[in-house]
Amino acid sequence: MQKLQDLLQRWQQRGVYTRLFIPIFVLIVIVSGLRYYLMIDGEVRDARQRQSTELRHSVHYLIPALSSLSEQANTPAIRNLLAQEVASSPAIWRISWQYRQQEIQQQDEVPPASAVPAWFVRYLSLPAESVATEVKLPDGEVALLRLDSSADNEHLHIWQKVMSQAKISVSIIFTIYFLLGLILRANARSLHKLAEASDKFKKGQHTIRMAVTGTAEARALALTFNSMATEVQALLLTLQRSQRANSEQLHFTWQLLHALPIPIFFQDQHGICQRINRAWEELFALSAIDVVGRPMPVLALHASKRPPQENGHDKLVMEMQIQANGKILDVIYYQASFTNVEGQATGSIGALIDISERNQAQATLAAENERVETTLASIGDAVISTDVHGRILMLNKVAQQICGWSRKEAQAHALTEVFSLGDEQQHQQLAGFLQKICQSSDILQANNQSLHARGGQRFTVDYTAAPIRQKNGKVMGCVLVFRDVSEKQQLMQQLSWQAGHDVLTGLENRAALNERFSAAIQAARTQKKWLAVCLLDLDHFQAINQSHGQEFANKLLQQVARRLENSTASEHHVARLGGDEFVVLLQNQRDVAGVELNLALLLAELAQPYQIEQHSISLSASIGVAIYPRDDVNADTLLRCADQAMYQAKLNGRNQFHLFDAEQDQQLRTHHNQRTRIRQALQQGEMRLYFQPKVNMRQGRITGMEALLRWQHPEQGIVGPLHFLPLIEHTDLIIDVGDWVLHQAMAQLRAWNESHADWVISVNIAARHFQCKDFVARLRGILAAYPDVAPEKLEIEILESAAIQDIGYVREVMLACQQIGVSFALDDFGTGYSSLSYLKRLPADTLKIDQSFVRDMLEDKDDLAVISAIIGLASAFKRSVIAEGVETAEHGVALMRLGCDLAQGYGIARPMPAAHIAAWAKIYVPPVIWGHGKNLEWESA
Numbered sequence: 001m002q003k004l005q006d007l008l009q010r011w012q013q014r015g016v017y018t019r020l021f022i023p024i025f026v027l028i029v030i031v032s033g034l035r036y037y038l039m040i041d042g043e044v045r046d047a048r049q050r051q052s053t054e055l056r057h058s059v060h061y062l063i064p065a066l067s068s069l070s071e072q073a074n075t076p077a078i079r080n081l082l083a084q085e086v087a088s089s090p091a092i093w094r095i096s097w098q099y100r101q102q103e104i105q106q107q108d109e110v111p112p113a114s115a116v117p118a119w120f121v122r123y124l125s126l127p128a129e130s131v132a133t134e135v136k137l138p139d140g141e142v143a144l145l146r147l148d149s150s151a152d153n154e155h156l157h158i159w160q161k162v163m164s165q166a167k168i169s170v171s172i173i174f175t176i177y178f179l180l181g182l183i184l185r186a187n188a189r190s191l192h193k194l195a196e197a198s199d200k201f202k203k204g205q206h207t208i209r210m211a212v213t214g215t216a217e218a219r220a221l222a223l224t225f226n227s228m229a230t231e232v233q234a235l236l237l238t239l240q241r242s243q244r245a246n247s248e249q250l251h252f253t254w255q256l257l258h259a260l261p262i263p264i265f266f267q268d269q270h271g272i273c274q275r276i277n278r279a280w281e282e283l284f285a286l287s288a289i290d291v292v293g294r295p296m297p298v299l300a301l302h303a304s305k306r307p308p309q310e311n312g313h314d315k316l317v318m319e320m321q322i323q324a325n326g327k328i329l330d331v332i333y334y335q336a337s338f339t340n341v342e343g344q345a346t347g348s349i350g351a352l353i354d355i356s357e358r359n360q361a362q363a364t365l366a367a368e369n370e371r372v373e374t375t376l377a378s379i380g381d382a383v384i385s386t387d388v389h390g391r392i393l394m395l396n397k398v399a400q401q402i403c404g405w406s407r408k409e410a411q412a413h414a415l416t417e418v419f420s421l422g423d424e425q426q427h428q429q430l431a432g433f434l435q436k437i438c439q440s441s442d443i444l445q446a447n448n449q450s451l452h453a454r455g456g457q458r459f460t461v462d463y464t465a466a467p468i469r470q471k472n473g474k475v476m477g478c479v480l481v482f483r484d485v486s487e488k489q490q491l492m493q494q495l496s497w498q499a500g501h502d503v504l505t506g507l508e509n510r511a512a513l514n515e516r517f518s519a520a521i522q523a524a525r526t527q528k529k530w531l532a533v534c535l536l537d538l539d540h541f542q543a544i545n546q547s548h549g550q551e552f553a554n555k556l557l558q559q560v561a562r563r564l565e566n567s568t569a570s571e572h573h574v575a576r577l578g579g580d581e582f583v584v585l586l587q588n589q590r591d592v593a594g595v596e597l598n599l600a601l602l603l604a605e606l607a608q609p610y611q612i613e614q615h616s617i618s619l620s621a622s623i624g625v626a627i628y629p630r631d632d633v634n635a636d637t638l639l640r641c642a643d644q645a646m647y648q649a650k651l652n653g654r655n656q657f658h659l660f661d662a663e664q665d666q667q668l669r670t671h672h673n674q675r676t677r678i679r680q681a682l683q684q685g686e687m688r689l690y691f692q693p694k695v696n697m698r699q700g701r702i703t704g705m706e707a708l709l710r711w712q713h714p715e716q717g718i719v720g721p722l723h724f725l726p727l728i729e730h731t732d733l734i735i736d737v738g739d740w741v742l743h744q745a746m747a748q749l750r751a752w753n754e755s756h757a758d759w760v761i762s763v764n765i766a767a768r769h770f771q772c773k774d775f776v777a778r779l780r781g782i783l784a785a786y787p788d789v790a791p792e793k794l795e796i797e798i799l800e801s802a803a804i805q806d807i808g809y810v811r812e813v814m815l816a817c818q819q820i821g822v823s824f825a826l827d828d829f830g831t832g833y834s835s836l837s838y839l840k841r842l843p844a845d846t847l848k849i850d851q852s853f854v855r856d857m858l859e860d861k862d863d864l865a866v867i868s869a870i871i872g873l874a875s876a877f878k879r880s881v882i883a884e885g886v887e888t889a890e891h892g893v894a895l896m897r898l899g900c901d902l903a904q905g906y907g908i909a910r911p912m913p914a915a916h917i918a919a920w921a922k923i924y925v926p927p928v929i930w931g932h933g934k935n936l937e938w939e940s941a
Contacts (some may be wrong), residue, residue, distance in 0.1 A: 024176070032169055036162065043161065044126055047154035054091040055131045055147050060593055061085070062095075062145060063135050070099050071138050082106035093128065093150035099143035108150070116159040124158060126151045190218040197225060206233045266338075268347040271295050283324050283352070299333065299352075322352070330356045382484075385468065387477045390415045390434035402461075402484055404454030419480060422450035422458065430465065437467045438475045448485065460486040503865045504554055505561035508575040510830075513583060516573045517635035520585050524628055530589035531628040534599065535642035536564075539620045539654040541580040548615075550859070555612050556619070567605045578852070583639070589627075592659070599623055599657040607655070620655035622646055627659070678711075678724050679733055682740060686712050689744045690911035693920070694762070694882065697892045698901040700926035704760035704795070706904060707745045708911045709737070729766050738769035739778060742794075746786040748914055749793045755918070762795040762825060770798055771806060776816045783820065791821030797848065799827050807841060814843050825882070830870055839877060847874045851885020851905065858890060871899045889927035896930070 062085060069078045082095045083106045094107035132146045193210055200208045209229060210222040257264055263280035267273050273291050281287055300320040316335040321328055335350045382399035386392055392410040395418075400406055403418050410418045415434060421427040426449055433444045444465040451459045463482035467475045502509045508516065524531040538560065545553040557580065564574045564582060573585040584602070589595050603623065609616045624646025626638045641660040649658035681687060691705040711719040728734045745761045752759055769775065783791050796817065798810075814824050825846035826839075830853060849870055853863045867883070874881040883895050886905030895903060909920060 024180075028173055028176075036165070039165065040124070040158065040162065043158045044124055047126055047151070047158065048129075051091050051129050051149045051151070051154070054089055055129060055149060058085055058089055058092060058095075058147055059131060059133055059145065063133070066097055066143070066145065067135060067137055070097075070143060073100075075102075075104065078104050079106060090153050091149045092147055094148040096146040096148075097143065098146075099137065100141060107148075116155045120159055120162075121155050124155060126154055126158075186215050186218060190214060190221050193218075194221060194225060201229060263352045265291075265296065265350050266347060267296050267350070269345065274347065280352075285325055296350075319355070329354055330359050382482050384415065384419060384480045384482075385477055386415045386434070386480075388438055388475055390431075390437075390478065392418055393477065399482075402451070402453060402459055402482075404457070415478070415480065418454075419463075419482075420452045422452055433465060434478060437478055441467065451482075459484050502576040502862075504862050505558055505576050507561050507565075507582070508573070510575070510577055513573075513575040513577075514635065516575070516585060517638075520573070520587055521628055521635065523587060527588065529587070530591075530595070530630070532586035532589050532595045532598075533626045533628065533638045533642045534584040534586060534602075534657070535577075535624045535626075535639065535646045536582040536584060536602075536621050537623075537646055537650070538580040539622055539650070541619070544617065544619070552612060552615075554862075556610060556617070559610050559612070560606065560619070563605050563608075564602075567602050583642075592627075595625065595627065595659075596657075599625065603655065603657065622649040622654050623657035624649055625657055625659045674724070674727050675731065675733060678728055679736075681711055681713075682733075682737060686714070687737070687740060688712050688718075689741065689748070689914065691748075691761075691914055691917055692904055692911040693909045693917075693924075694760075694902060694904045695908055695926065696901050697896055697903055697926065697930045700930065702756075702759065702921060702924065703902065704762065705917070706762040706797075706911075707741060707748075707764075709741060709764075710911075725766075730768060732768075734766045735769045735772055738763075738765055739782065742779070742782045743785070745794065746782060746789055749789045750786055751914075752917075753789060756921070760793050760795050760823075762797050764797045764827060767799065770796075770813065771809065775813055779817060779822065780820065783822075792823070794821075795823045795825055795846070797825045797827040811841055811843065818843060818845075830866055839873065844879060846880040846882055849881065849883040849900070851883075854883050854885040854891060854895070854905070855887060857894060864894075867895070867900075868898055875899065889929045892927065892930050 062081070065081055066078060069081065078097060082097060082104060086092055086095055086106050086108050092108070094105065096103060096105040098104075128151045129149045130146065132144060135143045135145055137143055197208055197210045206229065209226045212219050212222045212226070214222075257277045260277065261279050263283045264277045265273060265280055266275045273294055273296050276286075276288055276291055280291075299322045315337075316333075318333050320331060320333050322331055323329075332353045332355055333350065334353070335348055337345050337348045340346050382402050383394075383396045384392065384399050384403075385394045392413050392415060395403070395405065395407050395410055400410075403410070405413075405418050416427060416431050419430070421430065426446060429446075430444065433440075433442075445463070447462045449461055449463065451461045453459060461482045462485050463480060465478055465480045468477045468479050469475055501507065501512065520531050523529075541553070541556075544556065557576075560582070561574070561576065564584060568574055568584060568586070571587050573587075575583045577583055586595060586598055589598075603621060606619065606621045609618050624642040624644065626641035626645060628638055645658045645660040649656050652658060688710045690708045690710050692708060693702055694704045694706060695701065696703050709721045709725070711721075711724055713719045725734070725737075728737065741763055745763050749759075749761055772778075783789075783794075818824070823845040824843070825848050826842070826844045827848045828850040829847045830850050847870060849867055853866050853870075855863075857863045857867055871881055873879075880902065881900050882902035882904065883891075883900050884904050886892055886895070886903040887907045889907060891905070891907060892903055895901075909924070912920065
């Protein structure tokens with residue numbers, strides 16, 4: 001017991017660092033044990049999950065294959081299949097297939113003796129798993145599939161990982177203790193040297209100094225001791241010199257008082273004057289002989305409005321007015337007691353400071369400040385001024401309201417404390433500007449900064465900070481002017497959000513889906529996995545809309561959107577294309593079975609009853625699926641393939657999904673004979689151009705025509721473009737058709753050149769035609785064939801999907817054509833997949849609102865919101881905007897109120913041959929309501 005106490009006492013006498021060795025060791029052991037426990041536990045869970053997953057995947061793979069082979073009674077093939085599965089799956093040890101009173105079994109070879117200790121295997125408690133599944137064969141019999149796994153590989157994997165981590169832990173512990181030993185050794189040597197130097201200094205060796213060597217701490221300790229020793233030595237020398245200087249100090253002090261321009265007097269405890277200096281004599285025109293030895297006269301004519309400031313019984317400071325040499329002066333009177341060497345009070349000393357000129361200057365400055373503050377209070381911007389140290393001097397009312405500080409509260413506080421920016425980098429930039437304000441003439445400006453007010457509110461502000469200079473250029477402080485732009489910022493964010501999201505459901509829209517498509521395709525290409533593009537359409541949704549109303553249908557769409565979001569993992573994406581169509585992108589898919597499982601779960605979730613307005617309604621969906629890279633590598637094509645598959649799902653009975661079949665689709669879409677017939681029609685002159693007028697509704701003026709292609713079929717009559725253009729849009733024939741349309745449009749412009757000089761013809765150009773490498777050269781050649789027609793008369797319309805396939809090349813082509821004089825319009829805007837970034841990069845002159853939004857805008861609030869957002873985007877990006885699909889005069893009034901004056905549609909005129917245009921233009925009269933649209937009353941969404 002005594003030895004233990006002695007050992008404990010010696011341990012307590014050691015230094016703090018030495019005693020820390022044992023707690024550090026204990027802490028390392030505890031942390032390492034907990035770490036290895038958690039690591040082993042996590043590895044065991046992962047191993048169990050891998051076993052279960054491998055067994056489940058093998059079951060899903062083997063059941064259909066074994067059923068087919070068993071029906072054929074192909075025993076060798078069954079054995080071969082089971083052997084291949086055992087060989088390819090490390091976790092499976094044995095597979096047994098029992099059917100028709102026979103059992104076929106395949107198992108792996110017995111593994112060699114494991115290098116894993118038995119105690120570790122017992123600790124892991126990772127048993128092998130088995131799965132037995134009954135399978136109903138086509139002939140009605142029941143077979144049994146049994147799979148047994150082996151855990152040896154998992155035991156070895158975990159043991160190797162533990163051993164590698166153990167080696168790392170031992171290396172780390174050794175390194176820690178080695179470094180601690182070096183630190184303790186250096187610390188002990190430094191303390192020993194300090195003790196020796198201190199002992200010598202106590203014995204009178206005041207010149208002793210420590211050598212500045214060793215570690216940074218040792219050098220700092222030596223420097224501190226040397227500095228202290230130097231100061232003590234200097235103090236001793238100073239005391240010796242001060243004794244010699246005191247004899248001269250008294251004489252010098254009185255000479256100094258005489259030299260000061262401040263009037264000073266001395267009086268004893270009874271108020272008898274002892275001495276006055278020359279400044280006192282000059283102020284009152286008196287000599288010392290007339291005053292010394294007599295009571296001090298009363299000085300104050302008028303007491304100051306500010307009460308005297310006393311500091312105990314020793315000092316008095318007050319403002320007063322005195323009369324001297326016939327003048328009334330404003331002065332500050334200072335009085336303080338003085339003592340003898342024993343500390344006893346023997347009298348007081350007084351002084352007068354003339355502040356007459358200062359008071360006059362302050363009055364002038366106060367009046368000037370009042371004018372400045374009145375001016376600052378009347379402006380709409382917030383203003384803060386500081387001194388050269390960045391401390392607040394003034395805030396106007398706007399600044400006080402935004403920052404939440406009153407002027408009195410903010411004074412003497414740092415500007416960065418009152419004007420607190422949320423961005424740390426901007427906060428530091430403002431602080432650095434204030435620190436260098438005297439050395440720099442720069443002006444600091446920043447926009448869209450987050451300002452944290454005192455009350456917790458946050459504002460978005462634009463601010464400018466600049467130095468305040470006197471006439472001589474000296475910096476007196478800083479002025480900061482800022483304004484609240486929160487409302488503007490929120491409006492921009494709302495517009496940005498609306499541009500990429502569906503207003504009704506909150507899901508991403510077509511514009512945002514394109515960016516998701518690109519990222520998802522790139523991820524699938526990089527990870528070498530599948531991307532399933534699922535186009536979902538609600539079955540019989542129109543019937544529900546008609547029977548229950550628009551509001552009921554909108555609530556149903558919102559619930560469908562929430563279910564789609566909740567049913568898909570975070571790595572997947574959901575978007576609404578419009579109406580009752582949704583898109584789901586399933587990423588990281590490994591096989592068709594995984595895709596089908598996800599789709600089955602999704603259909604089951606959507607089929608659950610919906611509770612809306614105390615009604616329970618059931619709804620199913622049809623899903624078409626295209627898979628990248630199996631079907632195509634293009635986003636538009638994948639979506640189109642999914643749409644065709646969805647249509648097939650509806651034909652098959654709805655409430656199901658259908659995977660796109662590329663071979664079948666190729667057979668359906670590839671009609672060589674039809675393409676040959678279309679080429680013949682072009683060569684034989686069967687193609688026609690129809691023209692649909694465009695008007696400025698507000699001015700009641702025809703602005704131009706859109707050229708629309710028709711086929712004058714010998715047997716079928718006039719055929720619309722949707723019946724033949726889709727067959728050739730991905731072939732070079734579409735280029736020939738596009739060139740023919742451009743030639744015909746230029747020829748028609750030449751015919752209209754004299755009678756309708758201000759008309760512009762718009763021509764739709766297909767994506768393949770526009771993206772061909774010689775498009776600009778072809779266009780130059782066509783324009784050169786009509787030198788009497790200005791290129792400005794031609795406008796090219798391209799779809800958003802055509803623009804975003806290769807946006808860099810498209811931008812170059814558009815800029816080259818615009819240099820010629822040709823203008824551009826983005827057709828069907830709002831239905832594609834473009835984003836705000838694409839709209840910013842594409843130099844289109846006009847945005848064309850798709851007729852699908854215009855047609856129902858008076859009844860559908862969503863369509864009205866989309867049109868309003870598109871018009872807002874066009875205004876923000878300085879683009880013109882035109883609406884197609886105007887079917888009634890009321891549509892035109894609504895569009896004009898939203899800011900869109902240009903329109904076309906059946907409400908104005910249907911497409912017609914060129915020969916009918918002149919007669920129509922002569923009799924065209926715009927609706928009367930367009931001239932007085934502002935007086936109509938209609939309910940906005």
